[in-house]
Amino acid sequence: MKRVGIGIIGCGNISGAYLKAMRNLPIVEVRGLADMNPAAAEARAAEFGLSAVPVDTLLADPAVEILVNLTIPKAHVAVGLRALEAGKHVYTEKPLGIAFAEGERLMAAAAARGLRVGAAPDTFLGGAHQTARALIDEGAIGAPVGGTAFFMCPGHERWHPAPDFYYEVGGGPMLDMGPYYVTDLVNLLGPVARVTGIATTPRQTRTITSAPRSGQTIPVHVPTHVSGMLEFVSGAAVSITMSFDVAAHRHLPLEIYGTEGSLLVPDPNFFGGTVEHLPKGGQWAPVETRYPYADANWRSIGVAEMAQAIRDGRPHRASGALALHVLEVMEAIGVSSQTGRHVEIATRPDRPSPLAESLVDGHIV
Template identity: 50%
Template structure:
């Protein structure tokens, strides 16, 4: 896959362990440094990965870092990305690209001016689940797509996360937290979105931390915790979306796509694999037809590294992440105003990951 690019990780929180396990399996990337504002967290994760622990500022300046992997909280995404770009580094970040489109645009503009590349999670859409569904769609297995549904329901992450405040602050909530997985999958399957309508609510003003040393602590809710809407894709397909931190149990599909000749059931887009099913006369499992096999968080970094070396577009790119963020922002605006909202941004449908 070409020369290995060196990765410096900023942010040693919960998600970082998954990247540290996956990246060493990939032959075109190499972790060299790990930084966090909490030096003890950086040291612990760096020891696990057998790399250098340092401060974020030292990491940005390091000659042995080509790509900064930004695993900080959403409110810090733009700040960290801009610092890395100023140091001449490529950036790949956890979702969302930034807490709002204004900050996200500043990241993309700065990267373009500096001649560096920006990528963003989720890379789960590069796995065999979504990519097999896309291959089936592209082959015309269900005819012409006309609609889709996408549901993410949970009673809230505070039940298991020891420090869940950021889920209930601007930049969080079910839409901005989990929506990127579902919306990135929908754009990968059906193309970009041109218009949205929606409604939202926040039934509870506070949440209670359910685990860890602060269990029992009450935290405020500053965002909508139940969001539902309809997305109109550029091809005319209509996707119905529901993202909720207020539902204890629901028998709903993760994603389904409905065509003129059948339907597709798509596995959880928060994972890389899973079984795709097709319905024409009855539901039947589809064999794996596309996607990176045995993928994990970090495959998007590898895909971006390969594109940098080869000079080709990468799939989990900044323009896609910006469009997804724009769609989410517009959906919340539509819910607030009670009107339909046109999406100003667009993006290319990412290239398929062929088998």
């Protein structure tokens, strides 16, 4: 089968993880790297034995079928629209955009041109999360009733060399980490019907404690402690909290409760981890991971699955429709906080089909 040509715009930290994983995903072939900072593209190209080219050159390359957009969140839609105008399918880092309306604009532009949009996170395709999905589908916990989803930390100024963007419009814990959690919840439970939320900003400034800017103060322009309740179309109700204001906590990342048991689901920022199951009246026990892509950082498996779907003429799983739904849910939590009411979710993406259905000898087909 002919490999799918990939171009990457944005050569920051996450690009290394994408490129490393792509070495082991033979359906894709990286044709070039580009960045607004040419030195960043050249350094990453040298590291992986690839070519660094100007953005316009990459967009004009007929061998590039999918443009992988690894720019900062504020640029996701603008860069995606340029790629669509150039006739490329687009796969973007999370979130799809920083506002639901601009995500809709990207999706409409793709539909008008008959092109595809894919989006991270693709961690829900990892073996641990596919194992949890299979257990739910098999009825191991009965009918899902509810759950919890927690990411809480003191803030990224502790470790990031330039944490400003986490506290600007387009940042904050919900847009930064929420996509991992909400996407996996949709994988496990299906789409969300409505939300309620509270978003607060306990501190108006942050003091950087990481090198090289330790001691500098930066302003905060977004809520940094966000809590919500997600009501799924299935009827399940899940509480979610994303925070940069918590010193420590003991909640597990994801817990799913059903009429006949419960599941502990590992961190959705990773592909692997241990799933634990407790049948009603029984004890917690680890579940053996049944599926591949749990043993490493497979970030870009969503790109490869999208590439294979293009060749096969079928829908891809880490889809723009899924990412748009997740963006709508995250934004609606803030809207609920501002208005003091439930917010109905308009989008209804298909629940992604299990990846296990497209695995043969550990390869996507």
